[in-house]
Amino acid sequence: MPTISQRGKVMPPSPIRKLVPFAEAAKKKGVKVYHLNIGQPDIETPKQILDAVRHSDFKILEYSHSAGNESYRRKLVEYYKRFDIAVNHNQIIVTTGGSEAILFAFMACLDPGDEIIVPEPFYANYNGFAVEAEVKIKTITANISTGFALPAMEDFEKAITPRTKAILICNPNNPTGYLYSKEEMEVLKTLCLKHNLYLFSDEAYREFCYSGKHFSAANLEGMDNNVILMDTISKRYSACGGRIGAFVTKNQEVLDATMKFAQARLSPPSFAQIAGEAAVDLPADYFDGIKAEYQSRRDLLVKMLNEIPGVFCPNPGGAFYAMAQLPIDDSDKFCQWILEHFQYEGQTVMMAPATGFYATAGLGLNEVRLAYVLNLEDIRSAMISLAEALKVYPGRTAIK
Amino acid sequence: MPTISQRGKVMPPSPIRKLVPFAEAAKKKGVKVYHLNIGQPDIETPKQILDAVRHSDFKILEYSHSAGNESYRRKLVEYYKRFDIAVNHNQIIVTTGGSEAILFAFMACLDPGDEIIVPEPFYANYNGFAVEAEVKIKTITANISTGFALPAMEDFEKAITPRTKAILICNPNNPTGYLYSKEEMEVLKTLCLKHNLYLFSDEAYREFCYSGKHFSAANLEGMDNNVILMDTISKRYSACGGRIGAFVTKNQEVLDATMKFAQARLSPPSFAQIAGEAAVDLPADYFDGIKAEYQSRRDLLVKMLNEIPGVFCPNPGGAFYAMAQLPIDDSDKFCQWILEHFQYEGQTVMMAPATGFYATAGLGLNEVRLAYVLNLEDIRSAMISLAEALKVYPGRTAIK
Numbered sequence: 001m002p003t004i005s006q007r008g009k010v011m012p013p014s015p016i017r018k019l020v021p022f023a024e025a026a027k028k029k030g031v032k033v034y035h036l037n038i039g040q041p042d043i044e045t046p047k048q049i050l051d052a053v054r055h056s057d058f059k060i061l062e063y064s065h066s067a068g069n070e071s072y073r074r075k076l077v078e079y080y081k082r083f084d085i086a087v088n089h090n091q092i093i094v095t096t097g098g099s100e101a102i103l104f105a106f107m108a109c110l111d112p113g114d115e116i117i118v119p120e121p122f123y124a125n126y127n128g129f130a131v132e133a134e135v136k137i138k139t140i141t142a143n144i145s146t147g148f149a150l151p152a153m154e155d156f157e158k159a160i161t162p163r164t165k166a167i168l169i170c171n172p173n174n175p176t177g178y179l180y181s182k183e184e185m186e187v188l189k190t191l192c193l194k195h196n197l198y199l200f201s202d203e204a205y206r207e208f209c210y211s212g213k214h215f216s217a218a219n220l221e222g223m224d225n226n227v228i229l230m231d232t233i234s235k236r237y238s239a240c241g242g243r244i245g246a247f248v249t250k251n252q253e254v255l256d257a258t259m260k261f262a263q264a265r266l267s268p269p270s271f272a273q274i275a276g277e278a279a280v281d282l283p284a285d286y287f288d289g290i291k292a293e294y295q296s297r298r299d300l301l302v303k304m305l306n307e308i309p310g311v312f313c314p315n316p317g318g319a320f321y322a323m324a325q326l327p328i329d330d331s332d333k334f335c336q337w338i339l340e341h342f343q344y345e346g347q348t349v350m351m352a353p354a355t356g357f358y359a360t361a362g363l364g365l366n367e368v369r370l371a372y373v374l375n376l377e378d379i380r381s382a383m384i385s386l387a388e389a390l391k392v393y394p395g396r397t398a399i400k
Numbered sequence: 401m402p403t404i405s406q407r408g409k410v411m412p413p414s415p416i417r418k419l420v421p422f423a424e425a426a427k428k429k430g431v432k433v434y435h436l437n438i439g440q441p442d443i444e445t446p447k448q449i450l451d452a453v454r455h456s457d458f459k460i461l462e463y464s465h466s467a468g469n470e471s472y473r474r475k476l477v478e479y480y481k482r483f484d485i486a487v488n489h490n491q492i493i494v495t496t497g498g499s500e501a502i503l504f505a506f507m508a509c510l511d512p513g514d515e516i517i518v519p520e521p522f523y524a525n526y527n528g529f530a531v532e533a534e535v536k537i538k539t540i541t542a543n544i545s546t547g548f549a550l551p552a553m554e555d556f557e558k559a560i561t562p563r564t565k566a567i568l569i570c571n572p573n574n575p576t577g578y579l580y581s582k583e584e585m586e587v588l589k590t591l592c593l594k595h596n597l598y599l600f601s602d603e604a605y606r607e608f609c610y611s612g613k614h615f616s617a618a619n620l621e622g623m624d625n626n627v628i629l630m631d632t633i634s635k636r637y638s639a640c641g642g643r644i645g646a647f648v649t650k651n652q653e654v655l656d657a658t659m660k661f662a663q664a665r666l667s668p669p670s671f672a673q674i675a676g677e678a679a680v681d682l683p684a685d686y687f688d689g690i691k692a693e694y695q696s697r698r699d700l701l702v703k704m705l706n707e708i709p710g711v712f713c714p715n716p717g718g719a720f721y722a723m724a725q726l727p728i729d730d731s732d733k734f735c736q737w738i739l740e741h742f743q744y745e746g747q748t749v750m751m752a753p754a755t756g757f758y759a760t761a762g763l764g765l766n767e768v769r770l771a772y773v774l775n776l777e778d779i780r781s782a783m784i785s786l787a788e789a790l791k792v793y794p795g796r797t798a799i800k
Contacts (some may be wrong), residue, residue: 001625001651002565002598008508008657017466017663045461053671054454061445061641061675066417096496096643099665107532108408112512128664132507134534165402198402225401241461241670243496243643251401257408263417264528265499270641271453271671275461 011131015124015356022339023350031343034382036370037335037350039174039320043238043290043373045275052278053271064267067259068094068246072273075280076246083206085218085229091250093258094268094276098204098232098245102126105166105200105228105247106133108257114165116200119151121323121357121364123174123202138164139359144325144367147314148176150184156191166198167191172205172214175357175369176323177298177316182215189220199223202230205319207287210295212317224250233272235320237279242272294320297372297379304383305370308390310397322370323354329395331355331368337393344388347381366397411531415524415756422739423750431743434782436770437735437750439574439720443638443690443773445675452678453671464670466662468494468646472673475680476646483606485618485629491650493658494668494676498604498632498645502526505566505600505628505647506533508657515563516600519551521723521757521764523574523602538564539759544725544767547714548576550584556591566598567591572605572614575757575769576723577698577716582615589620599623602630605719607687610695612717624650633672635720637679642672694720697772697779704783705770708790722770723754729795731755731768737793744788747781766797 016038023033067073073089080087095101102125110116112134118126120139130137140155142148156167167188172179180188192199201217217227232245247258298315301322305313310327328334331353338348352371354364372379390396416438423433467473473489480487495501502525510516512534518526520539530537540555542548556567567588572579580588592599601617617627632645647658698715701722705713710727728734731753738748752771754764772779790796 001653002509002596004653004657005507005509005511005514007511008654008660011657011660011664013660014466014663040463042460044459050458050461054456056454058450059444060442061450061639061672063440063640066414096669097666103665107405109402109405111405111407112534114405125664125666128661132661132664133532134512196402239461240463241667243667243669253401253404254408257404257411260408260411260413261528261532263414264411264525264532265503266497266525267641267643269496269643269669269672272461272669 007131007134012124012127016352019335019339019350022336026339026348030346032347033339034347034349034374034378034385036372036374036382037352039235039371039373040240041235041238041320041373042375043293045238046279046282046286048282049237049239049275049278053274056274061270064270064273066262066267067092068268069273069277072277075277079280080248083216085216087218087248087250091248091255093247093255093262094273095245095247096268097234097243098202098230099125101230101232101245101247102202103129103132104258104261105230106130106135107261108254109198110135110165113163115161115163116166116168117156117159117164118168120359121148121175121354123170124356126168137359141360141363142176142178144312144314144323148173148178148323150180150187153187153191160195164195164197166200168200168202170202170204172209172318174205174319175321175352175354177319177321179209179212179214179317181212185215185217185220189223192223192226197226199227200230201227204232204235207236208291208294208320209318210291210298211315214318218248228254233276233279239272239275239279242275243269244272244276294372297376298322300376301370301372301379301383304380308387310390320372322372323367324370325367327390327397328366328393329397330365333395334393335368338389342389342392344385347385349382349385349389407531407534412524412527416752419735419739419750422736426739426748430746432747433739434747434749434774434778434785436772436774436782437752439635439771439773440640441635441638441720441773442775443693445638446679446682446686448682449637449639449675449678453674456674461670464667464673466667467492467659468668469673469677472677475677479680483616485616487648487650491648491655493647493655493662494673495645495647496668497643498602498630498634499525501630501632501645501647502602503529503532504658504661505630506530506535507661508654509598510535510565513563514565515561516566516568517556517559517564518568520759521548521575521754523570524756526568537759541760541763542576544712544714544723548573548578548723550580550587553587553591560595564595564597566600568600568602570602570604572609572718574605574719575721575752575754577719577721579609579612579614579717581612585615585617585620589623592623592626597626599627600630601627604632604635607636608691608694608720609718610691610698611715614718618648628654633676633679639672639675639679642675643669644672644676694772697776698722700776701770701772701779701783704780708787710790720772722772723767724770725767726790727797728766728793729797730765733795734793735768738789742789742792744785747785748789749782749785
């Protein structure tokens with residue numbers, strides 16, 4: 001029997017999905033499980049964009065241009081203009097989800113053994129793409145006590161080696177919800193220019209900012225050759241299943257290399273490009289309602305968390321995630337236990353153990369990530385269950 | 401300015417698409433260009449499967465299961481059963497096109513520096529995925545004089561090294577149209593079992609067989625742990641833009657590793673999974689009409705090619721490609737010249753130079769690939785233009 005690859009062996013399983021069997025078992029017992037574990041919004045996909053697909057009347061489901069339909073890329077130019085991001089349609093490559101934009105950035109800019117610095121905790125799937133591209137993720141630690149603000153410049157400087165090729169951020173951040181300030185973005189610019197690094201900026205949650213304004217990496221002056229935006233329609237329009245994202249840069253050499261990777265996989269999905277194109281024409285106030293909804297969820301979640309004895313949750317500025325410190329011994333054990341051995345009035349909660357978002361062993365043991373993708377009533381019920389669970393969890397630790 | 405990666409530099413541009421600017425220039429001059437260069441069928445996508453998407457009535461475009469919707473995978477089990485391929489739904493991972501199935505196979509089974517043996521000429525994009533995965537494609541040469549039959553077992557044996565992990569075939573073949581016989585498949589089985597190799601079998605064109613019956617790698621007995629099918633709905637249902645394929649194997653270890661890669665990119669596109677699922681329910685005679693159409697195109701194309709003095713085109717058994725030997729000095733030059741400097745009654749032809757399908761330098765210089773994805777009338781006109789072009793091409797060589 002032939003052996004599998006080393007990378008197939010070291011590839012980490014999804015930390016978000018590994019508890020699924022326990023959630024399924026709980027449901028089979030009749031327990032209601034509140035899913036705060038995964039960033040699948042419950043918000044309906046705008047009818048206009050689904051209808052655009054439903055009313056499409058082509059006869060052949062053809063390959064699109066490898067960079068995506070030109071009409072869609074021109075629409076995206078309009079979209080970015082709203083954020084004062086001046087790009088033309090040839091500086092945009094439509095990708096199969098934000099996932100492929102990440103993979104393309106790693107492939108086009110780094111070689112095996114090269115290093116990317118990422119503040120931890122970080123989106124766990126970056127690990128997966130790093131394994132595929134045979135590049136190394138080196139983390140510097142952000143702390144819950146500062147709400148996961150950007151680590152100090154010295155921490156970055158210490159981590160930089162001759163193999164460092166890029167800094168990768170997610171802004172606003174998944175999993176912490178932290179929204180980087182203009183000043184923090186300027187720190188990253190200084191670092192990238194000084195050390196000749198790419199700045200990979202995953203801005204999947206650009207619109208979802210509640211405290212403060214989003215400052216895009218693409219708005220950093222003098223960084224045209226360094227910045228690569230990794231974007232997606234998934235969260236923005238609750239269109240995760242479309243698998244449409246974008247790779248955006250003004251660096252022509254990177255664009256040329258990336259186009260070759262894009263050509264090898266032929267084209268991004270055609271149906272969802274129609275949806276993405278229609279999305280740019282949504283009414284200007286589309287996000288107002290969505291943002292108000294998420295903000296009230298955040299406010300309720302954070303308030304209820306901080307009311308539980310021994311729990312601390314910094315107020316996240318954006319996205320739809322919060323990281324909470326709990327009085328527990330081990331978040332993996334706790335998140336499994338609450339599904340396997342706990343229920344309160346027939347209900348329990350599924351959360352993501354924070355350990356999966358840290359590369360440094362031992363970190364995140366008393367933290368969990370909660371995605372506030374449920375309505376207010378469900379969030380309230382979930383927080384009541386969590387509070388009750390913490391009262392009886394056998395691995396509860398003393399409150400510091 | 402940060403430098404791009406070495407793999408970004410060595411990544412080959414698409415040999416099929418590099419002539420696009422010359423075709424566009426010809427069209428701007430008012431010349432009609434017959435596109436025989438690319439495998440985008442002109443056959444209409446079955447209305448039933450487009451309607452399945454158009455009539456979908458979900459409210460949230462959610463992530464699907466990372467392996468694809470279970471309902472679709474269960475439908476695919478039915479589909480494979482029609483070819484006596486007995487797999488269950490957990491042995492199928494729905495991919496983003498056949499492209500992703502290829503990438504997953506390379507990633508899950510090979511490490512950087514490992515080798516795959518591929519008979520040349522071969523589908524050029526295998527190169528791209530090899531560059532991404534940092535694996536090496538080693539070719540052994542199939543010859544136009546045998547119609548591109550499988551090279552002799554000794555040729556494979558000579559190419560096998562301690563780093564060889566897999567043999568990769570496309571059956572029926574792109575670009576040659578060759579349909580491997582059961583006996584040839586048995587040769588591959590012998591080789592794989594003797595040397596403990598994977599057999600990657602790209603069966604994108606499984607249904608399109610005109611001379612002889614398709615024998616799937618999945619029907620080779622005793623090869624459950626060796627065989628990986630790389631599949632796609634693109635050509636089968638003229639649904640190239642859907643970007644839905646499948647990775648199929650009974651090797652549990654490979655499935656487990658591949659699922660981790662699948663989870664990292666979250667899910668395959670949702671809309672086209674609906675189309676794919678509906679496709680399995682197309683009437684049993686769906687392919688009869690399509691096959692008859694392709695066969696008459698093949699018959700006309702091959703006949704007209706062989707009637708041109710100095711041209712030789714073996715009769716391809718399947719797919720919708722033919723490779724023709726022309727009395728020319730250099731197929732790259734010729735395919736550019738015919739777009740740039742030639743027209744016959746306001747018409748010309750776009751073809752793919754065969755050099756892009758060979759890894760061995762110097763091969764394919766007098767061969768072109770023609771995709772018979774146009775109707776009979778267009779094929780006739782295209783062949784007339786080609787015959788005229790060969791009369792006046794300055795780089796014409798003596799007829800052997």
